[in-house]
Amino acid sequence: MTDLIKLRGVDKYYGDYHALRDINLTIRAGEFFSLLGPSGCGKTTLLRVIAGFEGVSGGTVMISDKDMADVPPNQRPTNMVFQSYAIFPHLSVGENVAFGLRKSGLNKADKASAVEEALSMVGLAGYGKRAAHALSGGQRQRVALARALILKPKVLLLDEPLSALDKKMREHMQVELIRLQRAVGITFILVTHDQEEALVMSDRIAVMFAGEIGQLDDPETLYRRPNSRRVAEFIGKMNFLPGRVTATGDTITLDIAGFGVTDVPAVQAPEGATLGEAAIGIRPETLAILFDGEKASRHEAAAVVDEVVYYGDMTYYDVRVNNVPEPLTIAMKNMIGRPVLDVGAQTRIAWDERAIVVF
Ligand SMILES: Nc1ncnc2c1ncn2[C@@H]1O[C@H](COP(=O)(O)OP(=O)(O)OP(=O)(O)O)[C@@H](O)[C@H]1O
Ligand SMILES: [Mg+2]
Structure with a gap:
């Protein structure tokens, strides 16, 4: 063009x-x-x-x-x-x-x-x-x-x-x-x-x-x-977790509150990464509630349901994870046979380091 x-x-x-x-x-x-x-x-x-x-x-x-x-x-x-x-x-x-x-x-x-x-x-x-x-x-x-x-x-x-x-x-x-x-x-x-x-x-x-x-x-x-x-917050919704960058280069090593240590490629820090404190962004639809027996393909964490917002096609959960200061929002598609959890339910959530954005 x-x-x-x-x-x-x-x-x-x-x-x-x-x-x-x-x-x-x-x-x-x-x-x-x-x-x-x-x-x-x-x-x-x-x-x-x-x-x-x-x-x-x-x-x-x-x-x-x-x-x-x-x-x-x-x-x-x-x-x-x-x-x-x-x-x-x-x-x-x-x-x-x-x-x-x-x-x-x-x-x-x-x-x-x-x-x-x-x-x-x-x-x-x-x-x-x-x-x-x-x-x-x-x-x-x-x-x-x-x-x-x-x-x-x-x-x-x-x-x-x-x-x-x-x-x-x-x-x-x-x-x-x-x-x-x-x-x-x-x-x-x-x-x-x-x-x-x-x-x-x-x-x-x-x-x-x-x-x-x-x-x-x-x-x-x-x-x-x-x-x-501010772009992340203006376009869609994003969770932010406190974290630290402990190594930089082609691969960035992160220590994320509640989630632990993981490596991500440098492209996941669009503005580059520097050693020290960082905000870790994760979109709600890249997290998932694990329903009975399901296993995370990458990582998982224990969580407690704090709030449930039902949209018909989707349910938005706010969940608490140990050592994560703010509740995390998770967007789940409602499917046949998949229950809607109640507030207070103990559950597990899946997360994937490939969906992280480092700020
Ligand atoms: N003729 C004008 N004289 C003085 N200030 C103006 C004038 N036109 C716009 N502004 C100011 O310039 C800024 C940008 O205005 P603009 O109309 O471009 O915003 P916008 O992004 O289109 O907002 P909106 O989404 O509300 O339409 C605003 O703070 C507005 O008050
Ligand atoms: Mg205008």
């Missing part, structure tokens, strides 16, 4: 407030890229800087190797679907979509066919004459998308496009958006604060905190090898 958007040393101040801090970022043509981070971390600001609605205070924004410094938003190959997408309720669906073409100089017939094409892209073929207020939330969202797609931008900037939808509709639209992006081949930059949405949809994700990019990786690397505790 070729590089399409390059941000180099981008800073953005609102008055004294430093909203973007030295952002260096390359987005490739045809990529589904997400900006993920907590509220106020600068996601919308970064999108607006790419679209040209905000100037930068320092650094450069290049699109297709052209410096965008003096290029206004309507002359950039980008189009944005806003966080609070505004469709006009008093217009028809078709008029809403055609709104994007008002300055295009196309004749009526060409406009009409462009509208129909954009509507069919988002699965709303034949809805052109419908009043926009007579649509569901998900359909309205698709009208906003069609309005942005009709200009055939190289880059579509999507600012939390699904956040107003309920869970079912959101999941449906996630799949539709992925399909749409593959079909049209446009570069998508999606802003979201929903980590699951970012994991499901993206080729790569930039995790932002307080105006900075904390980590940029593909979903699996982000999840399996977070480079800091």
Whole structure:
């Protein structure tokens, strides 16, 4: 994939407030890229800087190797679907979509066919004459998308496009958006604060905190090898145990509270390991409750169930293990014949040193 958007040393101040801090970022043509981070971390600001609605205070924004410094938003190959997408309720669906073409100089017939094409892209073929207020939330969202797609931008900037939808509709639209992006081949930059949405949809994700990019990786690397505790905590859930690094090199030797001594390869310390105290991260689904007679394939420890949260498909247990200061959360898939343990039950748990992340 070729590089399409390059941000180099981008800073953005609102008055004294430093909203973007030295952002260096390359987005490739045809990529589904997400900006993920907590509220106020600068996601919308970064999108607006790419679209040209905000100037930068320092650094450069290049699109297709052209410096965008003096290029206004309507002359950039980008189009944005806003966080609070505004469709006009008093217009028809078709008029809403055609709104994007008002300055295009196309004749009526060409406009009409462009509208129909954009509507069919988002699965709303034949809805052109419908009043926009007579649509569901998900359909309205698709009208906003069609309005942005009709200009055939190289880059579509999507600012939390699904956040107003309920869970079912959101999941449906996630799949539709992925399909749409593959079909049209446009570069998508999606802003979201929903980590699951970012994991499901993206080729790569930039995790932002307080105006900075904390980590940029593909979903699996982000999840399996977070480079800091804050990334690990923002994406999914992670248990942290106190431990010590007693040897470094290609193999790291760890002494983990309650779990004892184990060796892991150096890649399991994404930021490198130094001798002395370390935090040991373990995801809930990489631990397991051992039900009667089951044996751990690697290591096991005795535990007492402290809390049980039943989700239908999953049960989340908090368990206490001797010498581990905090309860550990374990995610277990519910299966036929597998009981749900009660609080206070004595059990054993399995752990696997291959799932450890050293911080
Ligand atoms: N026009 C502005 N003037 C001053 N401060 C602003 C302006 N726009 C945004 N900010 C501040 O910059 C920071 C980043 O805002 P931004 O809208 O980019 O956050 P965000 O990551 O999109 O958050 P959310 O998830 O809540 O939409 C916030 O602290 C915000 O208050
Ligand atoms: Mg925002």
